[in-house]
Amino acid sequence: MELRNSTSSRNSAIILIHCPDKKGLVAAVTRFLAHNNGNILEIDQHVDKLSQVFFMRVEWDLDGFLIPDDQIESEFSKHIGTPFDMHWQLYFSREKPKMAVFVSGYGHCLYDILARYDSGEWYVDIPLIISNHPHMKQVADRYGIDYHQFDVNQENKPEVEAKQKELLHSYEIDVMVLARYMQILSDNFVADYPGRIINIHHSFLPAFPGARPYHSAFQRGVKVIGATSHYVTADLDEGPIIEQDVIHVNHRHSVEDLARKGRDLEKIVLARAIWLHLERRTMVFENRTIVFQ
Amino acid sequence: MELRNSTSSRNSAIILIHCPDKKGLVAAVTRFLAHNNGNILEIDQHVDKLSQVFFMRVEWDLDGFLIPDDQIESEFSKHIGTPFDMHWQLYFSREKPKMAVFVSGYGHCLYDILARYDSGEWYVDIPLIISNHPHMKQVADRYGIDYHQFDVNQENKPEVEAKQKELLHSYEIDVMVLARYMQILSDNFVADYPGRIINIHHSFLPAFPGARPYHSAFQRGVKVIGATSHYVTADLDEGPIIEQDVIHVNHRHSVEDLARKGRDLEKIVLARAIWLHLERRTMVFENRTIVFQ
């Protein structure tokens, strides 16, 4: 009944890298690890041919690794990161991310997230739920999670967002999930958390952005509907896509049927995106994601 | 934020019919309804060409229908059911079915069922959860649902099942869901509830029946894994299939990865099957289902 089979169950380190492509990059990184007795658990790389940019995710076993944990950063920087002009980030799999969930009136994504949290499927802490509605407080209470409700409107948004930032700060939140949160975050707010806010939109973007996508899908008479999880940027529904999926529909489905079938899609697509983020398998480049599955 | 868009939101009646195929069946049923001022909301039919058996599901509006509710059964029987030698069943959409959930150590299907129940997505009562483990009691408690735990083994199974039947009877249970319940029900037990026990099996049946299908799938090196929801019969994993779905996998997926990805599939496939059953959209014939979507 062990549910986790993620990196979190290992004593490992992960480095995410991007840099200008050149010969010898894979050799340099893998040699650095081999030289220090690091056993590679997973390695994956990608080259964006148009931009000539190299991406890599490598995870290795810390057991037996010759460099102490607190010196890996400086050693990697000295021998690899700086010489190859890399942007890179080091993670330890034992570090448990802290996640906040934003929700409004529809609870299906929140229920699903909390079920995974409660059953230990994800390696994450969820200390905070933020909402513009009272509806989901009862759900939060069941799991003993703090629930903060804000009545947001055009006038008080700057003030509310300031308070929300304080909360996020005090709870040391690493990543936010908009679980069908029906408020638009300000550009300022979004800019403070690049690549750290995950949204679920109830259509296969770029089709049907904005409000009421199931109504639009019905009007257009499409034969598939979809859901899209993406990182939030200043451009509404235009951020880099992490995960998408669709299901078939037909002329018999009313708008309500589309919404009903779509809810299942939304929660699964969002959960997959969250899992990929928590496992440090996503990178963003030029408004697209590299997802190392 | 109304989630239901099912028959339950209507004041309607549903008849499910099967009988030997002959000319004039659709005409007879629809004329009976039209003659009594019944507005058809949904009608669907199917003919099994090999067996020459006719199936129909018809739902009509009770508002304005000239026959009082308590006389529909006798009137339909006299004018249609008996003359055409039909097997048929009348339902009123306002009748709320009572469902019991059986669960063992894996909670993902149970969490999903209770989330739908709690949010009002389904028109159903869930007064009873039965388990052979203590693990899910806490989950049941959160929703205030009675949780009965039975330690089952080969010796005490008849005795335990007798007690379970008593419970099912006292709670007036209409339908049972085996939400990853890892005990095999006896033939006697199953025989008492034909077409009323819904199981989820974690493979695309008939491949990988029985125990540990994800291990078998891994061993065989399949490129898709699946989940199957079916009515339980005396033949293990051989009952009529209500719903199936699959996802793609590849050589990188360990058995644990298959199980993790499979859980999402299982809960969605089971939920679809339950919804179809609750909406009275399923019929069973010769170990296959007719599903009027």
Next chain:
Amino acid sequence: MELRNSTSSRNSAIILIHCPDKKGLVAAVTRFLAHNNGNILEIDQHVDKLSQVFFMRVEWDLDGFLIPDDQIESEFSKHIGTPFDMHWQLYFSREKPKMAVFVSGYGHCLYDILARYDSGEWYVDIPLIISNHPHMKQVADRYGIDYHQFDVNQENKPEVEAKQKELLHSYEIDVMVLARYMQILSDNFVADYPGRIINIHHSFLPAFPGARPYHSAFQRGVKVIGATSHYVTADLDEGPIIEQDVIHVNHRHSVEDLARKGRDLEKIVLARAIWLHLERRTMVFENRTIVFQ
């Protein structure tokens, strides 16, 4: 090795109906057939709840039917069509439609159509292929199909389209398929063949209409790509959708990979749409299709 299992293998008639919804419609049509000893082979209906419009497709066996073929139209009109204010169309399954294929430089859809034609999968005649390129002449020649090439540009389009209409007329063409035909037909041309021109577009519409959808999909970083088959109307890529499907892609796929994977999707989606049209299973209403599968 009989490939056809369509209506064409039967001696049957099909009526497609749409009219204002009212009580008794199904009863009236089915009673008319039963009264004249018509055995229903398939019947399906749909009510558009918003517009209160009723749709029906019914197919019945002509063997034993009491009304001679040449009087069905007038009898149905007198007893059913006119009294119920129906729009309706009668087809005999023995009538073999004549189809023209328009193609440009990409041949994958044409190859697929001709393979199905040659193997007898579809009940159709394909006497004519029209192109703005010479490339596919060799393919047409292999199957002995007349190939007419037109060099189209903005100036000569009216003149070319006039000649094409002559050809379509002289070959008695019932339905046209744009099999990746990269020319835009004029509004006048399209208006002459409502619901009789089927296009395939290489995206999941309404996303990525117009030119180079795979380039746009790549730029946007979508995780699924799609294909859409629709009836052509004056609004480019906005006609009623018959069929859509998608496949998953990821960051590794170049534009060329998307195009390669997309081609398989395009030909299958187009073939499904053609089959549905040839079987008279499609109806158009308010820019959406009703597809009686």
Next chain:
Amino acid sequence: MELRNSTSSRNSAIILIHCPDKKGLVAAVTRFLAHNNGNILEIDQHVDKLSQVFFMRVEWDLDGFLIPDDQIESEFSKHIGTPFDMHWQLYFSREKPKMAVFVSGYGHCLYDILARYDSGEWYVDIPLIISNHPHMKQVADRYGIDYHQFDVNQENKPEVEAKQKELLHSYEIDVMVLARYMQILSDNFVADYPGRIINIHHSFLPAFPGARPYHSAFQRGVKVIGATSHYVTADLDEGPIIEQDVIHVNHRHSVEDLARKGRDLEKIVLARAIWLHLERRTMVFENRTIVFQ
């Protein structure tokens, strides 16, 4: 209108490797290439955790590579292959594989293969078609491909297979495709071409092996049907799976409908498997495939 975007359009070399897993493997291979000025175009690796076996596919640009083509094999062997106890195989992307197609009475897979061949989608030669029926000769003739028909039965099978082997030898065939070939090859025949015979089976294996899978699928009342492409081994329908896919079906589908819908699946799944093989993206280990997409 360039269709190929495969390795064949590059001046590159590919090495497929498997060996016991140990630290430093990736470093050793990539350093060998970097040291000789080899620019890596694609690299992918996999470790089978249970067996502790390492797999790699690496492709690099030959332009500027310091080792002459005819010495790569010996150099790699000396510095990498032998020291690390590797099984490995070198390919040059300019080498065009020769493929034979075996076919019986159903032509849909053959049509699809020849369409791709004719349009230049694949980098392959197809000089030979072998059949136990005369039906497809006309199709072969259209493309100018030699067609050899053999009447096979239990008695003459050894003799026929001997003649087929002669043909395969004289045409220098690298890979065989059983495109719905309804004859079982002898164990001896299969043993002579390990990992070089690709079959398409019309079910999602391991469900419904053997004859008439669509009939069995109909009988069992499954809600999805599938197709499986695999390497042929002595155990019928039990060889390592390269590719699988499924589509949804329902109670309305007759056996003929399943076969009709399944044909589209078969040809696409087979084509994907052939493409993966031609691109040298498949490896076989313990009856499973590693597929480097």
